[in-house]
Amino acid sequence: MLLVALTGGIGSGKSLAGEFLESLGAVVVDSDQLARDVVERGEPAFDEIVERFGDAVIRDGQLDRPKLGEIIFSDPDARRDLEAITHPRIKAAFEQIVSEAKPDAVIVNQIPLLVETAGMKRFEYIISISAPIELRRERCIARGMKGYEFDKRASAQASDEERALVSDAVIVNDGDADQLLRAVEELWEGTLLPRARAEK
Numbered sequence: 001m002l003l004v005a006l007t008g009g010i011g012s013g014k015s016l017a018g019e020f021l022e023s024l025g026a027v028v029v030d031s032d033q034l035a036r037d038v039v040e041r042g043e044p045a046f047d048e049i050v051e052r053f054g055d056a057v058i059r060d061g062q063l064d065r066p067k068l069g070e071i072i073f074s075d076p077d078a079r080r081d082l083e084a085i086t087h088p089r090i091k092a093a094f095e096q097i098v099s100e101a102k103p104d105a106v107i108v109n110q111i112p113l114l115v116e117t118a119g120m121k122r123f124e125y126i127i128s129i130s131a132p133i134e135l136r137r138e139r140c141i142a143r144g145m146k147g148y149e150f151d152k153r154a155s156a157q158a159s160d161e162e163r164a165l166v167s168d169a170v171i172v173n174d175g176d177a178d179q180l181l182r183a184v185e186e187l188w189e190g191t192l193l194p195r196a197r198a199e200k
Helices: 014-024 031-038 044-053 065-072 076-100 133-142 147-155 160-166 177-198
Strands: 002-008 027-030 106-110 125-130 169-172
Touching (some): 014 027, 014 106, 027 031, 027 076, 031 106, 044 076, 076 106, 106 177, 125 160, 125 177, 133 147, 169 177
Parallel strands (some): 002 106, 002 125, 027 106, 125 169
């Protein structure tokens, strides 16, 4: 088994890289999806978030994620409080998936805030997807995000340079999807599969 972290800033293309890895046979776990799951209504984290942030973050009986995002990306203390509520539960959910995987699996945790949460030690191999900041901005705006929303979120994340320092492999995603796929396939066949088999 090989535990891999896949990280990258907003708009870098890490989600597409994750899809490619899954199509190649990896068990891909999206930390953002786990984060959504642990804050569903009825989960303990939901009640703790409402207690901390108030009814302003509730809409139609569910967590208003855009509103909560506005708050935490404007207030570092609020972001730390939210992370204290959600991160232990996200970690536990990931560990449950790992415990159920095959012994020779390549398990890829798609985790945007790897550097920011100092989670590097939990993984045996780290992949970073990078792209020029303006290209990342263009991609996010094309998907409907406002420019100022991108700027706020990007500024709250580690830089590509900071991610590169902790990474075993850096894929520069400044071309099209086929170029990214070729880079992912090369890494899969040349490094990830051999290492997972060696770990058996």
